[in-house]
Amino acid sequence: LLLTAQCPFKLGEKVLQVLINIFLYHDFSVQNFVKGFQLCIVEHFYSQPLSVLCCQLVEAKKRINSLSHDQCENIRRLPSFRRYVESQVSEKQIALLTGDSFLKEIIQKLLEDLHVYHENYVSVLRCLHVFTSSLPKYPLGKQIRELHCACLENRVWETEEYESSLQLARMLNKSDLVTMLQQCVEIFVSSSGKEFDKTVEKLKEFLTQFQKLEAEPFQEQDVSVSSQKELQKKTDLYHLQKTLLELKESRRSKKLTKFEMLRFEVVDYIDSLVRSYLVPADHKTLHEIVYFNTASILREHLNAAPRIALHTALNNPYCYLKNQALKSDGGSISNKAPDICIVYKLHLECGRLINLVDWLEAFSTVVMAVEGPNPDAASSDQVDDVIHARFIRAVSELELLGFIKPSKQKTDHVARLTWGGC
CATH class of the missing domain: 1.10.287 (Helix Hairpins)
Structure with missing residues (x-):
């Protein structure tokens, strides 16, 4: 799904890393990974007006012709398209910025180039993975997803890990090298890319040279x-x-022996393929149309923030319960709110240490404001046993949630554990 040219929608490096991290370190659920991927699709098509062109190439060409002037202006505002315009001669720049019909022709060509880039990218990535997945300590990772993320992040050939991989590849023995070349030939033969005929011929030529080396007497x-x-x-x-x-x-x-020279030549050739075809996607023009890169939005939806949710629920229970009786002004305390909400809002007004007696009195005052005094109470100064029990339960729940803890300094006090707005 992710490494295929058939799916026009693509994930950026940071977004893909968020999904992978949640999968590996949180739930290990394929179903949740798919849901996260679906969420990325929804967010991309909702937030990106030009996602109308994120479709199969044949359909995209039809849609380009029906683009409105405002949509053409949106394309001109894309950062990648601005870089493209700046790299053109002045006459072409004027035509791109003023003529919608000329712009549509260029967009068709650029989307074709992007489609070809994806076809070639997948094949060369799989070929590189054949080499890197068998190296000691896996400098570029063992899984193809790790290599894919490295290539999306920046120019992979400029990293130290890539240099280490090349050095290790130049030390491979003949049998491993021949096996890898055969796998690469199979990858490029089955590829939908049309540019790899010469590549296949070159790799087969390397295999033939290795066979000739086997036929020669061993001179080393x-x-x-x-x-x-x-x-x-x-x-x-x-x-x-x-x-x-x-x-x-x-x-x-x-x-150098003939084998060593040939081995160096093979590694250098693979290196040239990497530099030609594994350019990061954000270096390609119009990549914003098909790539979803807003990882922050994805984190907001998928990464739980329990403390913020708890603060919202306790500070403003109406947000979740939707009970009109719970509506209150920003700083006021509704006497119809759940006990834990009243206790929580009162604790926000306290300092580091909270006096339980004062806290109970304040809680009783808020609750009695709606319930009225109990005529059966022995004294007006004595707190009702039911209210006392409700207070103890609410404080215990607040302690369970991690907002307070018993204080060792004073037995009739509790220590507050959270500060600021929540």
């Missing part, structure tokens, strides 16, 4: 055997370091 009378014997003989640290330095110098001055 390696120094490695004798060098290993030397290392085994000398156990003294000084002589060991000296021998290692000599071996390093001898390898530098040593002439």
